[in-house]
Structures are given as C-alpha cells and as structure tokens.
Amino acid sequence: MNLNLDFAAILERWPVFLDGALLTLELAFIATVLGALIGALGAIGRRSSHPLIARICGIYVESIRNTPLLVQIFLVYFGLASLGMKFSAFTVAAAALTINVGAYTTEIMRAGFDSIPRGQIEAAEGLALSRPQIYWHVVLWPAIEKVYPALTSQFVLLMLASSVTSQISAEELTAVANYVQSDTYRAFETYILVAIAYVFLSLIMRAGFWLLGLVLFPRRRRLGTPL
Structure with missing residues (x-):
C-alpha cells in the first residue's frame, strides 16, 4: 500500500489557517484572563465562612468538572438561543471556555491558598x-506564585480544548x-499540518x-525555581 502525500493544495490556503490560529489564540487569551479572575474569586468563595457562598462555589466547580466541555458549549449555545439571546459563535465559545476553565482554576487556586501557612x-x-491587604499580599499573590506552573499548564490545555468549539461553527483552527x-479531499495532510500548528501554538x-x-x-527567578 502506497501513501501519497500532497501538501500543495493545503499550503495554498495558509492565510485561512493563519486566521484560524489567531482566532484560537484570541479565544484562549479571553478565556485565560476571565477564567483566572473567576478562579481567584471562586477559590475565595470556596473558603468563605459563609456556608451558602461556599456551597454555591462548590456546586459550580463540581458541575463543570464532571461534565464534558462539549456538553457545556451546547448548553450555553442552545440555552441562550432558547431565551431569545442571539450571540455570535465566537462570543458563545469564549463564554463557555471561560466558564469551564474558571472551575479548574478555582481548584488550582484553592490548593494554592491551602498551602499558605x-x-x-x-x-x-x-x-x-x-x-484585603492580607488576602492580596499574604494569601493571593504567594498562592498564585506557588501554583503558577499548574495554572499555565491548565491554560495551555484550554487552548487545545478550544478545538471543540468548531462544533458550533466558531472559525478557529480545527473548524478551518x-x-x-x-x-x-486531503484530510490526512490537513490534520498533520493542524497538529503541527497546535504544537507551535502551545510552545x-x-x-x-x-x-x-x-x-x-x-x-x-533569583532562586532558579521553575516557572
């Protein structure tokens, strides 16, 4: 059996792939910034002395972490549409990714908070x-410093998971x-190039x-601790 690879027709469409890659990074950037904010607030909420706040944050985290991302995207996409709220696929994708990564960031941040003596x-x-000063200088910032490698890995995974948003026609890299x-009709060659593109985006x-x-x-940096 001969494998005949032809990348010429694929490479001719490099501007389309570039647009998809930029949209993927844009989705990842928005979800990372907003997800980090939600994660910090959620971690504070989970450790709150008010049982209702802690319970609500706990329900949010467990609901998101125990359901597939694709189902969450469909819930946001079709849920908003059923309420008569029309948004672009990009907006819905960014919202769903933010909600998803916010829950995982909450747990990572909570682990950082618990590590503070x-x-x-x-x-x-x-x-x-x-x-507020204690939370910022003694708890929040040192906690972020301790869990920073785990946070960054989670955000890179988020970027890779954004490929699922192609199911609602968000024109990111996988949709392209x-x-x-x-x-x-060159599926194998196309996805080889896309896989390489995702590696570069991750790097x-x-x-x-x-x-x-x-x-x-x-x-x-001074101590030489890995970031």
Missing part, C-alpha cells in the same frame, strides 16, 4: 493589616481544517507564560 496569616493580622479537508503560549512569570515573580 496559618502562622503567616496570623503574623499579618498581628501587624494590623486589613483583610474541517473546511479545508472537505474542499481538498508560543508556554514561552509567553514563562516570560510573564519572570516579570511577576522575580524571587523565583
């Missing part, structure tokens, strides 16, 4: 720091690949997070 918080209270292979994101870590956490 109680004595450190008591020392901050002894210095008469306000509660589906269109190209149906037009050229770009990891490099970006590494540089960001150097700026945000100079102490880790």
Whole structure:
C-alpha cells in the first residue's frame, strides 16, 4: 500500500489557517484572563465562612468538572438561543471556555491558598493589616506564585480544548481544517499540518507564560525555581 502525500493544495490556503490560529489564540487569551479572575474569586468563595457562598462555589466547580466541555458549549449555545439571546459563535465559545476553565482554576487556586501557612496569616493580622491587604499580599499573590506552573499548564490545555468549539461553527483552527479537508479531499495532510500548528501554538503560549512569570515573580527567578 502506497501513501501519497500532497501538501500543495493545503499550503495554498495558509492565510485561512493563519486566521484560524489567531482566532484560537484570541479565544484562549479571553478565556485565560476571565477564567483566572473567576478562579481567584471562586477559590475565595470556596473558603468563605459563609456556608451558602461556599456551597454555591462548590456546586459550580463540581458541575463543570464532571461534565464534558462539549456538553457545556451546547448548553450555553442552545440555552441562550432558547431565551431569545442571539450571540455570535465566537462570543458563545469564549463564554463557555471561560466558564469551564474558571472551575479548574478555582481548584488550582484553592490548593494554592491551602498551602499558605496559618502562622503567616496570623503574623499579618498581628501587624494590623486589613483583610484585603492580607488576602492580596499574604494569601493571593504567594498562592498564585506557588501554583503558577499548574495554572499555565491548565491554560495551555484550554487552548487545545478550544478545538471543540468548531462544533458550533466558531472559525478557529480545527473548524478551518474541517473546511479545508472537505474542499481538498486531503484530510490526512490537513490534520498533520493542524497538529503541527497546535504544537507551535502551545510552545508560543508556554514561552509567553514563562516570560510573564519572570516579570511577576522575580524571587523565583533569583532562586532558579521553575516557572
């Protein structure tokens, strides 16, 4: 059996692939920023002394972590449509990815919060720091520093998972690949190039997070701790 690979027709459509790759990065950026914010607030909520707030945050996290991303995307897409709220596929995809990664970020951040020694918080209270100051300087920022590698890995996984949004016609990289292979009848070659593209996108994101870590956490840089 001979395998005859022909990438010419695929490479001719490189502008379309570039647009898809940029949209994938745009989705990942929006979901990362908003998901990080939701994760921080959710982690604070899960550790709240108010049982109702802690329970609501817990239900959100467990509901998202125990259902497939594709089902969540369909729920957001068709749920909003059934309420008469019309949004573009890109907006729905960004919202669904944000909701998804927010739940996973919540658990990662909560692990970071739990790693902060109680004595450190008591020392901050002894210095008469306000509660917001304690959360920012003693709890939140050191917690983010400790779980930063896990957070960045989760955000890279989010970018890869964005391929599922092609099911609602979000024109990201996988959706573009589906269109190209149906037009050229070169499915194997198309998905080889897309796989390589995802590897490059992952490397770009990891490099970006590494540089960001150097700026945000100079102490880790001085100590040589992996970011």
